[in-house]
Amino acid sequence: MDRQMISRLAHAHHPIAAPVSDGAVATLLERALAPEDEGRVLDLGCGQGGWLLRALVARPRWRAVGVDLDAAALTRARESAEAAGVQRRLGLHHLDAREFTAREPFELILNVGATHSFGGLLPTLAAAREHLAPGGRVLVGECFWECEPSSAALGSLGSAREEYADLATTVDRVVADGWTPVFGHVSSRPEWDAYEFSWTGSLAAWALDHPEHPDAADARAAADLHRAEWLHGYRGTLGFVTLLLRRD
Numbered sequence: 001m002d003r004q005m006i007s008r009l010a011h012a013h014h015p016i017a018a019p020v021s022d023g024a025v026a027t028l029l030e031r032a033l034a035p036e037d038e039g040r041v042l043d044l045g046c047g048q049g050g051w052l053l054r055a056l057v058a059r060p061r062w063r064a065v066g067v068d069l070d071a072a073a074l075t076r077a078r079e080s081a082e083a084a085g086v087q088r089r090l091g092l093h094h095l096d097a098r099e100f101t102a103r104e105p106f107e108l109i110l111n112v113g114a115t116h117s118f119g120g121l122l123p124t125l126a127a128a129r130e131h132l133a134p135g136g137r138v139l140v141g142e143c144f145w146e147c148e149p150s151s152a153a154l155g156s157l158g159s160a161r162e163e164y165a166d167l168a169t170t171v172d173r174v175v176a177d178g179w180t181p182v183f184g185h186v187s188s189r190p191e192w193d194a195y196e197f198s199w200t201g202s203l204a205a206w207a208l209d210h211p212e213h214p215d216a217a218d219a220r221a222a223a224d225l226h227r228a229e230w231l232h233g234y235r236g237t238l239g240f241v242t243l244l245l246r247r248d
């Protein structure tokens with residue numbers, strides 16, 4: 001079973017592919033969209049479009065563009081947009097986010113849980129800046145270390161210690177890069193637990209519901225492995241912060 005299929009099944013009940021609750025998403029978007037009645041929002045790594053759909057529903061005069069490499073996730077985003085009646089204000093591009101170009105800049109740029117597509121947090125902010133309108137904002141979601149990672153935590157994530165920093169260092173680096181955090185959200189332990197139980201539980205439930213499917217055993221094994229890696233590995237060690245940024 002390929003990773004994209006696993007991810008789609010795992011996010012069936014938690015379309016935001018990050019440990020951020022619906023309430024926190026609403027609050028972050030409210031702050032991010034607040035200054036203008038109308039505008040354009042770009043999501044570089046939009047997945048199923050969870051952030052963009054919520055933005056378009058909340059703001060009838062905003063338009064949105066989403067970019068992602070996962071064609072099936074984009075199909076899901078399109079279907080959800082049609083169900084919500086916002087499809088005319090949403091453009092979706094099946095493309096590497098590093099290759100996306102646009103004629104006009106955007107008032108808001110999102111990249112939540114997808115900084116790896118640009119090689120890390122600061123390269124992601126540099127890429128976002130290329131598309132940002134004067135006075136615009138960036139909403140970026142990135143992992144950090146809640147505490148010093150054990151070798152079990154690093155092994156379960158397949159990460160190096162240097163891949164992330166602690167929260168203070170993460171924010172310091174962003175500030176040193178010329179950005180000002182104007183809002184932010186640190187995912188709580190209950191948000192992480194809800195996300196991981198939903199991820200592993202949705203995948204395991206699909207396997208139980210489709211015992212004859214040729215991918216059922218793979219799905220079950222992926223759910224079991226992910227749950228073990230989380231509970232025995234990175235739970236309480238990996239943090240997630242979503243920052244709303246402006247340029248100085």
Ligand SMILES: C[S@@+](CC[C@H](N)C(=O)[O-])C[C@H]1O[C@@H](n2cnc3c(N)ncnc32)[C@H](O)[C@@H]1O
Nearest residue numbers: 016017045046047068069070096097113114117
């Ligand atoms: C963890 S998901 C986050 C999705 C979305 N931002 C959200 O919060 O629901 C990461 C997404 O980045 C996408 N992605 C990874 N590398 C990419 C690239 N080079 N260009 C575009 N999308 C990419 C993946 O397909 C996936 O949908």
